[in-house]
Amino acid sequence: MPQLPIALPSQVPLSWYLILSVILFVTGAAGFLLRRNIITVFMCIELMLNAVNLTFIAFSHKLKQVDGNVFSFFVMVVAAAEAAVGLAIILTVFKNRSTLEVDEVSSMKL
């Protein structure tokens, strides 16, 4: 095996998984705040849910308990229900307003 320029640890530290989760979550939050397409905003929410799931699984592995896996299973189920209802709402909004821009669907704003 060729010598790498930086020394890699032989095993992945737990903190790397947590840092990856933080990066994915912040990316999702950035998309949620900055994007204007309602479907993309919705996908960014799914990305944040995935980032949290990674934390659950990482701590489940660290504590050697199955509860983290069960929690992330529940998160997935709730995400599926949320996706079904959310996409139905998007369909209704598009039918009534003919737009997918969140800025143009702001009649509830003060």
Next chain:
Amino acid sequence: MDVVLFLLFASVAVGCAINLVLQTHPISSALSLIGVMGSLAVLYLLLGGEFIAAVQLIVYAGAIMVLFVFVIMLLNAGAEKRPTRKVLRTAVALPLLFTLAGVGAWLAATQTPKTDAVKFGAYTAGPAEVGRAIFTSYLLPFEVTSILILIAILGAIVLARKEI
């Protein structure tokens, strides 16, 4: 080997996530999200979550993303018309988000013991373990979840009717 796999799929996940945010067309974003979910499934396998890795691929990358792509096709959603040039909003949001990422990463790096390493195969949660936990100690939440899904189905049907 673990480290190489982790670095490979973590960089794929981060790259796809950034691509998701930067793309203007929803279909490109959806494909990037599928990339994120696929690489996260590999990371779940590295962490021993065999059941969750399978569910991630079947439910998330399969069912939910098909729903997304279906809606994008149905609405014929094109690229965002005006590019997001809200300078003030971006100027406020990005430093705050970078601060959040920095603080989170710093906490994760300093608050976990240096000896905590993820050893592949040290712990596996297959369908047997997860199923035993769901149907014994988490039975009530599981049943409540089924009611939640029933309500979600009803809500989706009501919302997607013609006359609203």
